[in-house]
Amino acid sequence: MITLNELAVGQTGVIRDVRGDDGISARLLEMGLTEDEPITLLGAAPLGDPLEFSLRGYRLSLRRSEAERVDVELTE
Amino acid sequence: MAVAAPPRSLTIAVIGNPNTGKSTLFSALTGVHTRIGNYPGVTVEKKVGCIDHEGTVLNLVDLPGTYSLSPRSLDEMVSVDVLLGRQLDVGKIDAVLCIVDASNLERNLYVTSQVLDVGLPTVLVLNMWDVAEERGIKIDVATLSQRLGIPVLTCEAHKRTNIAAIKSALVDAAHQPQRNSLRLFPEEFYREVDLLRTQTTVDKNVLPQFLLERLLLDAGGYVEEWQTKQRSAELPAQLAAARDRLKAAGCKIPAVEAKVRYAWARQLLTGVVQQPVQRPVTKSDKLDKFFTHKFWGLVVFCLVMLAMFLSIYIGADPLMSMLETGQNAIGDAVGSWIPDGPFRSLVVDGVIAGIGGVVVFVPQIALLFLFIAILEDCGYLARAAFLMDKLMVKVGLSGKSFVPLMSSFACAIPGIMATRVIENRRDRFVTILVAPLMSCSARLPVYALLIGAFIPGIWYGALQGLTLFLMTFLGAVVAIPVAWILKKTFFKGETPPFVMELPSYKWPSPRIVLSRVYDRVKSFIVRAGTLIFATNVLVWALAYYPGDHAEEERLQAEVEVRQEQLAAIRLQNQAANNETRGATPPEVAAVEAAQDAANRESQRLLEVSYLGRAGKAMEPVFLPLGWDWRIGVGVLASFPAREVIVSTLGTIYSLGSDVDEENEGLRSALRSATWPDGRPIYTIPVALSVMVFFALCAQCASTLMIIRRETAHWGWAAFTFVYMTVLAYVGAWLTYNIGTWWF
Numbered sequence: 001m002i003t004l005n006e007l008a009v010g011q012t013g014v015i016r017d018v019r020g021d022d023g024i025s026a027r028l029l030e031m032g033l034t035e036d037e038p039i040t041l042l043g044a045a046p047l048g049d050p051l052e053f054s055l056r057g058y059r060l061s062l063r064r065s066e067a068e069r070v071d072v073e074l075t076e
Numbered sequence: 077m078a079v080a081a082p083p084r085s086l087t088i089a090v091i092g093n094p095n096t097g098k099s100t101l102f103s104a105l106t107g108v109h110t111r112i113g114n115y116p117g118v119t120v121e122k123k124v125g126c127i128d129h130e131g132t133v134l135n136l137v138d139l140p141g142t143y144s145l146s147p148r149s150l151d152e153m154v155s156v157d158v159l160l161g162r163q164l165d166v167g168k169i170d171a172v173l174c175i176v177d178a179s180n181l182e183r184n185l186y187v188t189s190q191v192l193d194v195g196l197p198t199v200l201v202l203n204m205w206d207v208a209e210e211r212g213i214k215i216d217v218a219t220l221s222q223r224l225g226i227p228v229l230t231c232e233a234h235k236r237t238n239i240a241a242i243k244s245a246l247v248d249a250a251h252q253p254q255r256n257s258l259r260l261f262p263e264e265f266y267r268e269v270d271l272l273r274t275q276t277t278v279d280k281n282v283l284p285q286f287l288l289e290r291l292l293l294d295a296g297g298y299v300e301e302w303q304t305k306q307r308s309a310e311l312p313a314q315l316a317a318a319r320d321r322l323k324a325a326g327c328k329i330p331a332v333e334a335k336v337r338y339a340w341a342r343q344l345l346t347g348v349v350q351q352p353v354q355r356p357v358t359k360s361d362k363l364d365k366f367f368t369h370k371f372w373g374l375v376v377f378c379l380v381m382l383a384m385f386l387s388i389y390i391g392a393d394p395l396m397s398m399l400e401t402g403q404n405a406i407g408d409a410v411g412s413w414i415p416d417g418p419f420r421s422l423v424v425d426g427v428i429a430g431i432g433g434v435v436v437f438v439p440q441i442a443l444l445f446l447f448i449a450i451l452e453d454c455g456y457l458a459r460a461a462f463l464m465d466k467l468m469v470k471v472g473l474s475g476k477s478f479v480p481l482m483s484s485f486a487c488a489i490p491g492i493m494a495t496r497v498i499e500n501r502r503d504r505f506v507t508i509l510v511a512p513l514m515s516c517s518a519r520l521p522v523y524a525l526l527i528g529a530f531i532p533g534i535w536y537g538a539l540q541g542l543t544l545f546l547m548t549f550l551g552a553v554v555a556i557p558v559a560w561i562l563k564k565t566f567f568k569g570e571t572p573p574f575v576m577e578l579p580s581y582k583w584p585s586p587r588i589v590l591s592r593v594y595d596r597v598k599s600f601i602v603r604a605g606t607l608i609f610a611t612n613v614l615v616w617a618l619a620y621y622p623g624d625h626a627e628e629e630r631l632q633a634e635v636e637v638r639q640e641q642l643a644a645i646r647l648q649n650q651a652a653n654n655e656t657r658g659a660t661p662p663e664v665a666a667v668e669a670a671q672d673a674a675n676r677e678s679q680r681l682l683e684v685s686y687l688g689r690a691g692k693a694m695e696p697v698f699l700p701l702g703w704d705w706r707i708g709v710g711v712l713a714s715f716p717a718r719e720v721i722v723s724t725l726g727t728i729y730s731l732g733s734d735v736d737e738e739n740e741g742l743r744s745a746l747r748s749a750t751w752p753d754g755r756p757i758y759t760i761p762v763a764l765s766v767m768v769f770f771a772l773c774a775q776c777a778s779t780l781m782i783i784r785r786e787t788a789h790w791g792w793a794a795f796t797f798v799y800m801t802v803l804a805y806v807g808a809w810l811t812y813n814i815g816t817w818w819f
């Protein structure tokens with residue numbers, strides 16, 4: 001099990017948990033990062049941060065510090 | 077029904093995710109009958125439109141785009157209050173229009189499920205139908221409508237399809253009874269809510285079900301904070317206990333809400349939505365590969381920013397010159413009808429110049445708004461924020477602040493208005509408060525004048541260029557610690573989420589873009605305009621009175637007479653000798669002598685005016701900066717608008733007020749200006765200290781006015797004025813003293 005910011009480009013993970021109970025974690029959940037949902041890393045911004053993901057059919061950008069709160073399990 | 081009922085008036089709330097084409101739909105429904113205002117006490121814009129549909133009046137209230145009805149601030153609470161009928165200036169809501177992106181249903185339905193929980197009659201509109209089709213997504217609308225129990229319509233708002241049907245659906249919906257909430261949560265949850273109800277009911281004052289649920293679900297949210305203050309300090313402990321019990325029962329707060337709502341959405345859409353397993357690569361995806369690319373993305377970004385600036389200088393400048401010429405022409409024309417005297421000066425130099433001072437901004441502002449509106453509408457603004465975020469985080473802000481601050485390098489007014497895209501209040505306010513530090517185009521004349529006069533043109537002008545560059549970026553560099561301090565003091569709080577959707581690219585809709593530009597320019601003229609105008613007239617009055625201008629007018633009239641004589645002589649010479657020979661030197665000298673006399677009289681009058689006297693009285697304040705009272709007067713006069721300094725200096729050095737920063741006469745006047753004991757006033761350190769002052773000072777009444785508007789309070793505008801003036805003074809003082817010590 002790794003955290004979302006550790007995914008490699010093109011890799012898909014299945015979300016297991018979103019840690020934290022502040023506004024950022026609430027926002028991650030609202031945007032659909034729920035348990036058992038697959039999420040794929042599409043790439044990173046030129047300076048390495050933020051990251052761009054694909055989930056539930058749309059594109060989402062998250063900072064590494066935000067992605068770090070999400071535990072994912074690799075599917076392969 | 078035989079008797080005609082009087083036209084009913086219905087209030088409809090319009091809600092949906094950002095980037096769903098809500099504004100397009102709203103304007104398609106309401107046309108031009110829209111009023112924009114403010115909800116009292118918050119910075120949320122209140123947008124209400126009016127439709128007359130077959131005898132019924134529909135008042136549409138456009139709520140800000142949101143991903144969830146979970147308020148974490150007072151601004152976000154406004155939408156909830158409106159829906160619950162608790163916003164007094166809106167009243168009870170009869171129906172809700174919920175707009176979703178047909179190509180992105182699952183995530184969009186999250187807030188829809190919350191809206192359905194509120195219990196109001198709702199109409200669901202699947203917008204961006206064409207995008208869904210392009211992606212190969214097929215939706216069985218009839219089944220969806222049946223499962224939800226509410227009318228569901230499709231729409232392509234920018235093509236205005238189905239608009240009439242939506243209006244009818246809204247009218248019908250408003251006549252439906254209240255709905256039951258969806259009750260998606262496990263029973264334990266509702267039991268805790270009931271317990272909470274008894275705990276929070278005071279004097280039969282019961283909170284609505286929706287707010288009780290929010291109270292339990294939003295740990296640390298606005299409702300909890302508000303209710304703790306209002307009702308009981310024990311509330312947080314009670315809530316924590318309730319949440320612990322729910323967690324033990326397998327119902328973890330807040331994760332449970334996302335889990336049940338998305339599960340509901342997925343189940344709802346099963347069998348209703350068919351989409352290709354592998355999402356086809358759309359045009360939008362191909363564009364993004366390029367625009368967010370590590371290298372090409374940055375290249376494109378730099379080009380876009382460059383284009384924005386060039387368009388101002390190429391596009392706006394000629395327009396602005398035209399407006400200035402027009403203003404002068406009108407001033408001359410009107411002036412010629414009015415007899416000499418203070419009234420004439422008031423009209424020409426006060427009123428017309430005042431109006432001109434507002435109007436001259438318009439081309440620049442309109443062009444910047446246009447650029448920003450296009451970038452926003454086509455979806456590129458989100459990419460700009462994405463690319464710049466890491467850089468902005470280093471200075472304490474987020475990527476979303478980049479374009480507003482960048483725009484402020486041209487003019488802070490559109491830049492500050494562009495901060496509306498920053499949803500987080502703290503970030504937005506800090507961005508607004510440092511935006512005026514970005515060296516705007518109005519500071520250029522000052523730099524050009526002083527650099528041209530005092531910085532040596534060595535190294536092929538490279539030193540001058542370097543000085544200009546440093547001055548331009550001085551403000552931005554100073555903004556970094558200022559932003560840091562602001563965040564540590566007035567705007568403490570948790571780091572806001574950057575979590576941001578990257579919407580699909582779309583062709584910007586000209587209608588939406590142009591109407592947005594129109595709205596903002598109009599807002600600027602009406603609000604800031606009155607203030608700029610008033611301050612210009614005030615400064616005019618202070619510079620005019622109490623001197624007697626009769627002598628000046630006589631001298632000026634004499635100048636005009638001599639100029640006419642000169643022109644007549646030249647004409648005669650031409651006709652007689654067929655040579656383009658000017659008049660003989662004595663005539664030319666006479667005109668110049670008359671002009672000199674008039675200019676000297678103007679200078680004298682300025683010295684004895686209130687403004688001049690203030691400058692002289694304040695000389696002790698200016699001396700530590702190396703300035704004399706004349707510079708002081710110039711600076712005082714330019715508080716409403718910085719560009720004024722050049723023409724004021726022209727008057728002060730009796731060159732007349734028509735000079736500009738390129739004027740050689742003004743430059744040499746500055747170089748030869750001396751103190752009573754003969755030392756030159758303008759040494760390099762002094763010139764630099766004046767430039768630093770202008771770089772850091774808030775000498776723009778319009779910007780302050782816009783800050784007041786965007787922060788909904790005079791306080792922040794006053795704060796900006798004070799902090800920047802202090803910063804400017806200290807900066808100028810340091811520059812002067814370090815400079816004199818060094819050189």
